Amino acid sequence: AEQFVPLLVYRTGQFAPLGIPWADGKQDYLKLINARDGGVNGVKLVFEECETAYDAAKGVECYERLKGKGTGASGFDPQSTGITFAVTDKAFNDKVAIQTMGYGLSQSVDGTVFEWNFPLLGTYWTAADVMIQDILKKEKGNLKGKKIALVYHDSPYGKEPIPLLQKRAAKDGFELVMFPVTPPGVEQKSTWLQIRQQRPDYVLFWSAGVMTPAGIREAQASGFPREKMYAIWWAGSDHDVKDIGAGAKGYNAITIHNSAARDKVHDDLKKFVYDKGQGTASDASQVGVMAHTRGMMISMLQVEAIRAAQEKFGKGKTLTPEQVKWGFENLDLTPERLKALGFGEIMRPVKTSCSNHMGTDWARIVQWDGGKWNITSDWYQADQALIDPLVKEMSAKYAKDKNIKPRSC
Amino acid sequence: MSYAAQALHPPAPGALFAQQPPAAGGTLPAAGQPTDTGRRHIGDVILDVRNISLRFGGVKALTDISFNVREHEVRAIIGPNGAGKSSMLNCINGVYQPQEGAITFRGKTFKHMNSRQVAEMGVARTFQNLALFKGMSVLDNIMTGRNLRMKSNLLLQALRWGPAEREEIAHREKVERIIDFLEIQAWRKTPVGRLPYGLQKRVDLGRALAMEPQVLLLDEPMAGMNVEEKQDMCRFILDVNDEFGTTIVLIEHDMGVVMDISDRVVVLDYGKKIGDGTPDEVRTNEDVVRAYLGTSH
Amino acid sequence: MLYRENGQFKQSYHADLQIFPVLQDRVAIQLLLVLAFVAVPFVASDYAFRAILIPFLILSLAAMGLNILVGYCGQISLGTGAFMAIGAYAAYNLQVRIDGMPLLVALIGGGLCATVFGVLFGIPSLRIRGLYLAVATLAAQFFTDWFTNRVPWVTNNSSSGSVSVRELSLFGMAVETPAQKYLLCLSIVVVFGLLCKNLVRGAIGRQWMAIRDMDVAAAVIGIRPVYAKLSAFAVSSFVVGVAGALWGFVHLGSWEPAAFSIDRSFQLLFMVIIGGLGSISGAFFGAAFIVLLPLLLNYVPHWLGLPLSTATASHLEHMIFGALIVFFLIVEPHGLARLWLTAREKLRLWPFPH
Amino acid sequence: MGFFLETLFGGLMAGMLYALVALGFVLIFKASGVFNFAQGAMVLFAALAMARFSEWLPQWLGFESRFLANVLAIVLAVVVMIGVAWLIERLALRQLVGQEPIALLMATLGITYFIDGAGQLIFGSATYKIDVGMPKDPMILFEDVFQGGLLLSKEDLYAALVSALLVASLSLFFQKTATGRALRAVADDHQAAQSIGIPLSRIWVIVWSIGGIVALVAGIIWGSKLGVQFSISLVALKALPVVILGGLTSVPGAIVGGLIIGSGEKLSEIYLGPFLGGGIENWFAYVLALGFLLVRPQGLFGDKIIDRV
């Protein structure tokens, strides 16, 4: 039996440096499962990549092309907020799961409305909340009178954290100033001049692609301390800072996994895949970089969803997309299970339910020391008291717009 | 007669415009319409150019030029290269705005002419360096000349419905007559860019004729033609002039043509007027001979 | 020998003025329409509808609109994406803000808003020409990008700035399945195609072309550049706006401003040029070339079973695509539509070479 | 006041960086009448070549010196760009002599796709580094005059100097040499140029080579600022209003246009942006250019658009 996993990737275009290790990681883990375990309970995983170049229209085409392959696509990781928007509606009709680990629509946490979306492990609201928590900690719990700037990619992706930050600003009494950067953001001098003028205490950096190095360079050139910058996970990969080296020293990024850690899964990957010359990355040194690990996690969640669904619908059987979705909804990765999978050091336990499609939302801060990332904080969890009402409000609006009747869980 | 019949049987020479319905906008000259070919009565002054001066930066293209054109006459403008002949026409039909002077057309005086106004008043024009619409067929080029008379609006045209279609066909009929008249039937649907130079000049004339003008300004219509073709062209011009009473202003370097077909001639040199009169007067004017004609003529 | 027009005499100007004066063409186009309306809905797969046919139709429509401006009126526009965006967002707002707004009215309304916007940004064309005009249209593009991103009202206060439409229905019938959506697009494209064709072969079309080919001469024969240019902007942006609304409503369903970014503008311009400036059928050829060819190229390694990595395949695809563009231009610089005409002309003479 | 000056200088410097890319457009337009859509792709290609060669050469030849690696890489990249120019002429331009500019524009689009694909295929699509020792840290001037001093980026200053130098030499080339005159002739009328014996092939190889070298310079400067990766081809978009404002046919226009656009967009973003919600500099640059064009439709220094009948 075979189970089909579609892989939407971008290995070309603006965001390729992030997309390549990410895509490699996704594929590598599937290869590992096939090579090491012979598939999921004997069901071989087959997969096919489709290049989106981060373009929504192409992404839709890929989605259409792959959704019906085999017995149907097990679930899509669109790798792009734009593509997620575009396929979310279609997923309702096609009955296929969309998993968006660490991106996508923040309100899609609500499984009663967003039956097919799975923003596993955290959304942009998680990220924004955790960043503020870390800042709070540094500022000894008091942000009154402080000024925090959000420098963001002027697109839906960059705007996602705004509603939450506004709530936080009201609650914690800091001033939020916002600086949109028009994509692609190759030139940010005016933004950083304004920052120099307004002297915010911290900068939250919601950037992507070339905007990241350009922003860090400009921060350096305008003398803004990198220690006061907090970047979202897509702006906190190795390639974002490697070439800047010491210039980015002190730059903070948030992550939903223990990025600096290597675990058993890396060793297995080396042993079962790379040593046999079947690795996806052109260069084995890519294994272990942040985006690659993130890719593996995504595939792991996909595989575990399949595994969970097989428990219910029959071990060793090929599943329909709808059945896999059930698996996503009933993930329960305990610490023991994670350890067994080789991810024990890398991530925190997750448990999803019909109403909660995110599972958990642990995140932590890492800092670049000029040569590598170091973990500088403990795990944080987002403040549910703040996020929950927001999720409810926004998903209700979506349901109304789309004429969706929320299901009861 | 059906449309088809008209298309297939070109009108006899001289029949051009003969079946003209009294078109809107008073296209037919009210007075002086010839009842008989070859007996034109030259009428009053229709176009009066007064003290025109035109400069481009340091270049004085025209200096204080005055002359007039009478209804139904053939008026030639001659002069050496760069004398300002084309610029003169450009002033008349509003392509250039002279710095000084005024132009009176049918009793109305204008300081500046605006191309559209001029066209509406019934002045058409051909160009020295072909100014055809390169991407369009011969037929379409000439059809553009009918533009001023086409009235149906955008929506009707989009639907091509009733009046729009009828209008299109009515104008097409007129244009077909011009095509027949100029003997370019075979090239009807050819893009003009592909035509040889001489034929392009004919299409240019056709486009101007399609406007049913009262005054026709021709800028070297016969350049690049051999004698036979020039003869044809002269016939076209004279026929239009005879049959239809159209006033002609003509720039031409072929003295044979100018002397034979024009009623009066203006001579320009370096932007100044050096002679004005009948062909014979001009031919014997010493200034003109020195500046332009040379001794060989 | 099959393609002969000998013996087809036109007995009236009316006959000569038909869109397809040659009998064979008429038959061919009728067959094509029957095929598109009747046969395709039965045979095409979901994937073909949603990923190929619908985008192809909508982009053809947009290209057709753009062709009126660029190909017929000679005004280069790099702001097509913006006009599409205006169409899409306007239609969206009509739909969310007015209860029970019929789909067609929303689409047309989107087109009308785009018209106003197009005329506004067309005003500089009265003074600025050629490539320089691109600045005005680029200003429209970037302004719209910014506007749709930054003014919350436009997106009905959606926090992320992306919008999504309700399900569609036409005269009380739900337009749900891909086949229905396809038929909706096809009908609109056919109707607009006919209207555009009528315009470009009528008086206004001649005015546009005259302005394009030589504006001074056009003015001299009484064509008002103001009217000609602005009407081209208006008609073009109307069609493009409707296409934009369709793109948002029918193809994407929900979208973010990036769906109508400058890339889209460039893409459409290229469709128009490669398809053939100043030709309605060129829009279809161009859309097919620019949209479908990459898809096709994408499949080639699969079919041949070449073990290429996604990235390599994608780079090769780019290279081949680029090379093909150059190749076709060398064969026929006036676009695929002209290539087609030349082929037909040859067919007419076939089997004799001249 | 200090802040205003800082913004102004920042804008002027950014403008010089745009000008560097704009120059490539102007060059090819002026000399062949082609709007080279591929300029951005050429910047990317050149920068990729430079970045990768400076990484590979020490490995291949087994030496350590950074300086030597950079010098050799530049030389090699220049050779590569000349090769690219030669190929473009051979395979595309030569076949399109005398075609309308729009067909040639389209051809450059094909070339863009090709170069994009080829560049990333050969050199890879990850991020690469160019390190020619541009200083990154800011300098603070007039600390005693203004509070907080005047912050100036040294990197930008160097870049500005380089572009000024390029512009000066290219202007001379066009105005004073017979080849320069021939290039302008080609831009006006391919056929007539051919008819008097100007060898289009050679001319085009020359122009595109120079275009390639200018792209390399732009690529090195932008690449050392941003890292070399596909996005670098997008700086071409920033150069567009610059070229058009300065005039498509004017080399000095690229600089002046760059300065105006650069400072205009920064000032607008900082002093107007807050009222409009920010992020306005992109479209404002175009509106600014549009404003100038309404006064001078051929750009500030462009050749007058000729219409005569």
Add this chain to the structure above:
Amino acid sequence: MQVAATPSPSATARRDFLDVNGIEVIYNHVILVLKGVSLRVEEGSIVALLGANGAGKTTTLRAVSNLLHAERGAVTKGSIALRGERIENLTPASLVERGVIQVMEGRHCFAHLTIEENLMTGAYTRTDGRAAVAETLEKVYAYFPRLKTRRTSQAAYTSGGEQQMCAIGRALMANPRMVLLDEPSMGLAPQIVEEVFEIVRDLNTKEGVTFLLAEQNTNMALRYADFGYILESGRVVMDGPAAALRENEDVKEFYLGTGGEGRKSFRDVKSYKRRKRWLA
């Protein structure tokens, strides 16, 4: 006034300079324009190519100078040889290097360049130094004083005739051995036409430059040429020494307008129906 063709100084040593043999030209792959045109031009002679509009004169010249390619035309049959060397596949530039230059119909001046720059581009292929070029420039200015007064204006802003002079002058700047002149008299004032032809004769006799000219001004052309070809619909229908052609009744009637009872006034030519050609 009758001017007999001046015998070329080296009449005895004449040899074929240009030999066009049965060429067929097709535009755009489908439009057949020349249907087997053959002609020979002897070194140091002036040959006129006559014919109605659309006969194919320009096309013939383009075929020789290899400018057809840019018009999407191609020579599909026949051969063209220059001093025995086949030249169909040369670039226009290498033809100019061999001393063959064309003055294109419709002027084609470089619009944005000044008149003087236009002229100087003509000397692009020259290698004999600045002084020599400057000398030629003076010569051209001497031929066309009008150009000298307009030397600093952009070519686009000069009058039609001035542009024509500029185009001819530009070709002369290359110091050519053979000039293909396409309708040199078009748009020129009679005096200047005369001058242009005098210049042609001057260069021909003094410097031995060969001319192949396509002309509509048959009268002039036959007055100055040694030999003439008459083209109709892409075929040569008549050829012969200029003097003989001038005496031919058909030529007189159709090309010189002096057939039958002498020159007719343009006013009196009644029928504008196209006459049947003798061969077309």
